[in-house]
Amino acid sequence: MRGLRARLVVVFVALAGLSALTAAGLVYKQARDLMLTRTEWSVVNEFRLRVSTLTENMQHPPGRAALQQLANGVAPAFLDATGAAVYGDSGLVVSGDAAAALTPHLRRRVAAERRLVYQRVVRDGDPYLVVGTPVLLRREGTPSGVEVYLVSSLHPEAADQEALVAAARNGVLPVLLLAVLFALVAAGGVLRPVRDLDRAARRLGAGELDTRLKVTGRDELARLVKTFNATAEALETNVSMARRFVADVSHELRTPLASILAMAEVIEEESARLDGDLPEAARLLNLEAGRLVKLVEDLMEISRFDAGAVGLVVDDVDVAQAVAASLRTRGWTSDVEVDIEPGVRVRLDPRRFDVVMANLVGNALRHGAKPVTVTSRPADDVVVIEVADKGPGVDPDLLPRVFDRFSKADAARTRSDGSGLGLAIALENARLHGGTIEVVNRPEGGALFRLTLPREPR
Known part of the structure; x- marks a missing residue:
């Protein structure tokens, strides 16, 4: 992950994911607390009302039948709820299966605090709300010794909470996908000027000194x-x-x-x-x-x-004849082996082609060793001419800059008698035709310069 774009996207998505998870967690907590509080108040208020109604005319001390009626009476008002009632040492009277959910701690609180208390408990993995209250004598306001309890299942609320969790979990993924998309768009917008600068710097380094960029904004x-x-x-x-x-x-x-x-x-x-x-x-x-x-x-x-004051004077030229003429003019015919198929014609500037061949062959004769060969292999839309020698080749450190101006390799080859501009001029003339020149060291020894020219100047 070395790219700046990738790092920006990862950071943005991480922040978006963290924000989404935090927001989902907060929303879940608020919704859960609100849901439980609403359920608790509903159960507690209904329980208090029913206890008050059922004990209004209850005889004191109550019999077991009255306690059973009280336990049954507080439960029907609630879905999946069970009631229980107890008086002194008469024992616990239960309607349904409430005893297992009544904790000793809650019973002690009801007896000690003499007021309605409630708590949430978990039994066999299921949540319950347990409510208990003492029954007070109306006239004296003292405890009657009767305690009433209600155990109401919170399973519907638990299911709602699970639905909330699932909704939050399912909502995070689309948020992350949207965050990735937005991050890509945002990173692209942020990095566009950087990419423009990179391309402009490359053009500037390639010699396009008139390269400029449009300034937008003030950042x-x-x-x-x-x-x-x-x-x-x-x-x-x-x-x-x-x-x-x-x-x-x-x-x-x-x-x-x-x-x-x-x-x-x-x-x-x-x-x-x-x-x-x-x-x-x-x-x-x-x-x-x-x-x-x-x-x-x-x-x-x-x-x-x-x-930029150069141009081409193009003519239809036979490659073999043009190479032979260039060698003959300089007296190199006996020093160079030529293997070019006759009749291969190319549209080019004869004078500039002669300059290219003179520099390539002259470079091979000065710096290389015999035999120096000139070969050609035409293709569909280009002609490739190769000039090779049997010398020590080009120093590997010099290969990337062999066409630079005043570039010489005296340490790797014999002393140069040239100006150090010949190969640079040859490359400029090749580019003027829409071609190029490459150089490699041959495995069998010596340097090979490959001139590629289009059949029609570009």
């Missing part, structure tokens, strides 16, 4: 959204300034570097006439000038992608 989440928007705006501004700086610097360096490269080439051509270490210095100067020019060109290309 903590609204302030969080405002903070996110401000952060995204500041990030977009800073990145835009950095990109403009790189583009401006690259543009300003392009012309003088072209001149430096031209002069370096002239110096290298004339280096044979120089003495000592000067020829090697001239060669290194020309090499480094070329690398610097290539770096500036790659920076300018990346800047155009960042600015």
